[in-house]
Amino acid sequence: MSEVLVVGGGIMGLWAALMAARAGMDVCLVEGRHIGAGASGGILGALMPHMPDKWNAKKQFQFDALVSLESDVAALEAETGLSAGYRRSGRIMPLAKPHLREIALRHEQDALQNWQAGDRRFFWHVRDELPSGSLGAEAAACGLVFDTLGGRLAPRQMLAVLRAALAQLPNVRIVEGAGVRAIHPGPGRAELDDGVDIAFGHCILAAGVGSFPLIDTLCGPLHEPSGTGVKGQAALLLADVDPQLPVIFTDGVYIVAHDDGHVAVGSTSENKYADPLSTDELLNELLLRAEMLVPTLRGAEVVERWAGIRPKSTGREPMVGRHPDHENLSVLTGGFKVSFGIAHRLARFVVDEIAGQPTIEVPESFLCRNHIAALREKHL
Numbered sequence: 001m002s003e004v005l006v007v008g009g010g011i012m013g014l015w016a017a018l019m020a021a022r023a024g025m026d027v028c029l030v031e032g033r034h035i036g037a038g039a040s041g042g043i044l045g046a047l048m049p050h051m052p053d054k055w056n057a058k059k060q061f062q063f064d065a066l067v068s069l070e071s072d073v074a075a076l077e078a079e080t081g082l083s084a085g086y087r088r089s090g091r092i093m094p095l096a097k098p099h100l101r102e103i104a105l106r107h108e109q110d111a112l113q114n115w116q117a118g119d120r121r122f123f124w125h126v127r128d129e130l131p132s133g134s135l136g137a138e139a140a141a142c143g144l145v146f147d148t149l150g151g152r153l154a155p156r157q158m159l160a161v162l163r164a165a166l167a168q169l170p171n172v173r174i175v176e177g178a179g180v181r182a183i184h185p186g187p188g189r190a191e192l193d194d195g196v197d198i199a200f201g202h203c204i205l206a207a208g209v210g211s212f213p214l215i216d217t218l219c220g221p222l223h224e225p226s227g228t229g230v231k232g233q234a235a236l237l238l239a240d241v242d243p244q245l246p247v248i249f250t251d252g253v254y255i256v257a258h259d260d261g262h263v264a265v266g267s268t269s270e271n272k273y274a275d276p277l278s279t280d281e282l283l284n285e286l287l288l289r290a291e292m293l294v295p296t297l298r299g300a301e302v303v304e305r306w307a308g309i310r311p312k313s314t315g316r317e318p319m320v321g322r323h324p325d326h327e328n329l330s331v332l333t334g335g336f337k338v339s340f341g342i343a344h345r346l347a348r349f350v351v352d353e354i355a356g357q358p359t360i361e362v363p364e365s366f367l368c369r370n371h372i373a374a375l376r377e378k379h380l
């Protein structure tokens with residue numbers, strides 16, 4: 001089979017390259033800057049399940065992905081001898097108001113019904129106290145939810161594991177430092193910023209937020225872009241917190257304890273921003289909220305402040321699969337806030353589709369062709 005060109009060296013592109021190479025395809029991954037230069041090179045790595053109520057195809061897909069990630073990561077760690085900092089540590093969501101506790105109790109039942117994978121069951125417990133760690137009393141005035149499905153990984157370590165796995169395969173080459181400025185699916189040719197041309201049999205566009213302008217150009221005129229970027233800021237603290245602490249989440253604040261003694265705090269969500277990569281007062285406010293939630297974070301040294309741009313499709317769902325107008329172009333982007341938990345399954349779908357051997361399904365609303373059809377319909 002002729003070469004598969006993967007554009008983008010983030011979590012999506014690396015998983016795509018790995019799946020394609022394992023399927024026997026020759027792979028060239030082109031990354032405009034360096035592996036992890038985009039949103040994937042961050043510090044948080046929360047693996048956040050959807051609510052267990054109102055079950056649908058999207059929730060089932062994410063559930064299956066979160067369940068399967070554990071063994072997929074373990075296999076890669078064994079192959080490479082590296083750690084991805086993965087732990088199914090669970091997730092805690094404090095309940096500040098009585099009505100939230102009532103809703104949470106209903107969700108406990110929903111999880112019993114929906115959070116099952118073969119013999120494995122995952123739980124959504126409503127509790128009065130924290131299993132470990134210490135939440136501020138006000139935050140958890142009405143108890144807390146502890147779910148056993150959530151978890152975390154260390155994003156940069158995960159990328160390093162994938163990169164090391166790719167390095168073991170003879171049919172993969174990685175080109176860093178030159179972006180793709182134009183894709184010509186007809187002749188199967190990509191033009192790089194430095195003027196070099198790369199021929200491809202199939203192209204997988206996994207360039208995060210950089211995917212959208214390329215998709216739009218290939219669609220012909222669209223009145224609205226296929227997606228946009230949402231800025232997020234986060235910080236890494238050196239704090240005396242048990243690395244086994246579940247991910248703590250409430251009202252946009254994430255606290256993620258990692259294996260190496262660092263605790264990540266995220267994330268702002270900014271639709272408008274002047275500088276995509278700067279950090280500012282919004283991050284300071286977030287850190288204050290995190291300290292109120294977990295008082296042991298008070299006074300912890302901030303070792304890194306970081307910002308990145310999440311790829312969000314206009315249809316708000318991940319955007320995956322064959323482009324409707326180009327047989328030899330597939331899209332793999334739009335993971336927005338949850339890419340780390342689902343990228344391996346989305347990549348699997350895209351590569352299966354190229355090989356013509358489907359093994360998993362994705363929700364209809366994720367399919368690139370449906371995103372583009374919806375954008376075209378809007379303006380009829």
Ligand SMILES: Cc1cc2nc3c(=O)[nH]c(=O)nc-3n(C[C@H](O)[C@H](O)[C@H](O)COP(=O)(O)OP(=O)(O)OC[C@H]3O[C@@H](n4cnc5c(N)ncnc54)[C@H](O)[C@@H]3O)c2cc1C
Nearest residue numbers: 008010011012032038039040046180208210232338339340
């Ligand atoms: C503050 C913050 C916190 C987050 N927390 C979490 C979390 O806890 N859990 C979670 O699952 N997700 C989280 N996310 C979201 C997650 O980081 C993203 O959804 C994910 O990284 C997107 O991966 P990607 O591979 O699609 O894009 P990216 O990681 O952005 O990778 C795209 C790559 O393509 C390259 N590129 C762009 N254009 C071109 C081109 N033309 N040619 C070649 N290369 C190109 C870029 O340099 C980049 O390296 C967070 C994001 C932010 C900003």
